[in-house]
Amino acid sequence: MTTTRLTGLLMATTVLGSALAANAQDVTLTIESWRNDDLTIWQDSIIPAFEAANPGIKVEFTPSAPAEYNAALNSKLDAGSAGDLITCRPFDASLALYDGGKLADLSDLSAMANFSDVAKSAWQTDDGSATFCVPMASVIHGFIYNKDAFAELGLEVPATEEEFFAVLDKIREDGTYIPMAMGTNDQWEAATMGYQNIGPNYWKGEEGRLALIKGEQKLTDEPWVAPYAQLARWGEYLGDGYEAQTYPDSQNLFTLGRAAIYPAGSWEITGFNAQADFEMGAFPPPVAAAGDECYISDHTDIAIGLNAASPNAEAARTFLEWVGSAEFASLYANALPGFFSLNSAAVEMADPLAQEFVSWRGKCQSTIRSTYQILSRGTPNLENETWNASANVIRGAETPGDAATRLQEGLASWYEPQQ
Missing domain, CATH: 3.40.190.10 (Periplasmic binding protein-like II)
Incomplete structure (x- = not known):
C-alpha cells in the first residue's frame, strides 16, 4: 500500500x-x-x-x-x-x-x-x-402537618374522624393558623388530596374499587357518598377565599407557616423540605372509629x-x-x-417524612385511586368529573348526594357493568 x-x-x-x-x-x-x-x-x-x-x-x-x-x-x-x-x-x-x-x-x-x-x-x-x-x-396520600403549630396549640395527631375534626376546631378557634391549606380553584386537588385521600377508608380500598369496576357497587352507595359528606365539612376550615386559591397558593400557605395541616400526597415532601423552616410530620387518613382497619392510597x-x-x-x-x-x-x-x-x-x-409515609404500608391496606383503571375510558370521564364534583361539594355548590348521582349517571351512560 x-x-x-x-x-x-x-x-x-x-x-x-x-x-x-x-x-x-x-x-x-x-x-x-x-x-x-x-x-x-x-x-x-x-x-x-x-x-x-x-x-x-x-x-x-x-x-x-x-x-x-x-x-x-x-x-x-x-x-x-x-x-x-x-x-x-x-x-x-x-x-x-x-x-x-x-x-x-x-x-x-x-x-x-x-x-x-x-x-x-x-x-x-x-x-x-x-x-x-x-x-x-408510587405516591402515598395522607396529611402533612406543622409540628411546631401542633406543639404550640397542644394538639395530638388525630387517628379517628372525630379527633380529626376536633383538631381542626381547636386550630380554627385559636385563630393563629388556617386549619387546612387547600383550595378548589384547580379542582384536581379537591379530588386527589380530598376524595381519593379519605375515600379508601369508606369503600375499603381494593374491595370497593374492584366492586365498582364489576358493577357490584354504585357511586350512589353509602361508601362512595360518605367521603363527599366529609368533604362538605372541609370548607369551613380552609380559610377565607379558598374558592379562588390555586394549588401553588396552598403550597405556599403551608410552607410559609400560615396553615397547620396540608391534605397531601407524598410528592410534596421534596418541595416542602426546601421551603418550610419548621419540622413536619404526617398522619394517614383518620378512620371512622378506633380499631377500624385503615386503608391508604398507595x-x-x-x-x-x-x-x-x-x-x-x-x-x-x-x-x-x-x-x-x-x-x-x-x-x-x-x-x-x-x-x-x-x-x-x-x-x-x-428522609424521615418519606419514612413516615412509607411506614403506613405495614399498618394499612394499600389501594390505588378509584377512577384510574377502566372507569375513565368513556365520556363523561369519571376522573375529570370527580375533580369537579369534589370541588363543588367542598364549596357547597353541590350536595354529596347530588354529586354522587351525577357521577353515577355519567358512568352508567357508557359503562355497561353499571347499567
Whole structure:
C-alpha cells in the first residue's frame, strides 16, 4: 500500500470517526412530564448521573402544568412535536396513548425484569401482553402537618374522624393558623388530596374499587357518598377565599407557616423540605372509629415511555433501560423523597417524612385511586368529573348526594357493568 493511499485512508477514518462522534453528541432526548415542581431535581441530579455514564446522549426535561399536561401532550403527539420520552400517568390515560399508536411497546426491555407484575400493571394492556412504560414510583396520600403549630396549640395527631375534626376546631378557634391549606380553584386537588385521600377508608380500598369496576357497587352507595359528606365539612376550615386559591397558593400557605395541616400526597415532601423552616410530620387518613382497619392510597403514579414517533428511539431505549435500573431507583427515591420506588431492588430512604409515609404500608391496606383503571375510558370521564364534583361539594355548590348521582349517571351512560 502506498504512503499516499495509507495517508488517505487514515484521514478518511479520522474524518468519519469525528463525524460519528459529532453525530453522537447531537442526540438530545426531550422528556415530557406533568411534574413541574421537580425540574431542578432532574436538572441537578438525575440527568447529570445519566449523562455522565452516556456521554453521547443529552437529556432535556420539559414539564407542563399538571392540569394542562394531558391536553398539551395529546396536542403535541398529534402534531408530531412531542418529546422523545413521555412521562406516563397510570392506567387509562397512558393505555389510550398506547392503543392510539402514540407509545411504543417496551416489553422487550431487559430492565422490565426488575418490576413485579403489580408494578407493571398500571402501564400494561388489559391482557398484560404489552408493557409500554417503565415504572418509576408510587405516591402515598395522607396529611402533612406543622409540628411546631401542633406543639404550640397542644394538639395530638388525630387517628379517628372525630379527633380529626376536633383538631381542626381547636386550630380554627385559636385563630393563629388556617386549619387546612387547600383550595378548589384547580379542582384536581379537591379530588386527589380530598376524595381519593379519605375515600379508601369508606369503600375499603381494593374491595370497593374492584366492586365498582364489576358493577357490584354504585357511586350512589353509602361508601362512595360518605367521603363527599366529609368533604362538605372541609370548607369551613380552609380559610377565607379558598374558592379562588390555586394549588401553588396552598403550597405556599403551608410552607410559609400560615396553615397547620396540608391534605397531601407524598410528592410534596421534596418541595416542602426546601421551603418550610419548621419540622413536619404526617398522619394517614383518620378512620371512622378506633380499631377500624385503615386503608391508604398507595398509588402507582409515574412511569416513562417512548414516543412511538421519536427519531431517537435507540438513545431513548438506552435511557429507559437506565430508568429501570437499581441505580436509578435509589437515586430517584432519595432525590425525590415521597416517590417510592416500584423497582424490586430494595431502596433505603434517608428522609424521615418519606419514612413516615412509607411506614403506613405495614399498618394499612394499600389501594390505588378509584377512577384510574377502566372507569375513565368513556365520556363523561369519571376522573375529570370527580375533580369537579369534589370541588363543588367542598364549596357547597353541590350536595354529596347530588354529586354522587351525577357521577353515577355519567358512568352508567357508557359503562355497561353499571347499567
